[in-house]
Amino acid sequence: MAKVLISDKISESAIQIFKNNKIEVDYKPGISEDELNTIIHDYDALAIRSATKVTKSIIEKAQKLKVNGRGGNGTDKFG
Secondary structure (H helix, E strand, O other), rough: EEEEEEOOOHHHHHHHHHHHOOOOEEEOOOOOHHHHHHHHHHHOOOEEOOOOOOHHHHHOOOOOEEEEEOOOOOOOOOO
């Protein structure tokens, strides 16, 4: 079973979409970068919004990571 870490606040309905698709979810909004570095190796996916900054250190420790997705809307996300 795929395992996703959600590190920023998102709606319960978004979390339920993962669960409905048989994806194990760990919801940890506000997780520190140090803790994220410690646990990221366990996850297939990381779902963020704007609070979590995915650093080089996090990527280097994310051996299983297949997806790093950023949720949001609007047109100012790529500036």
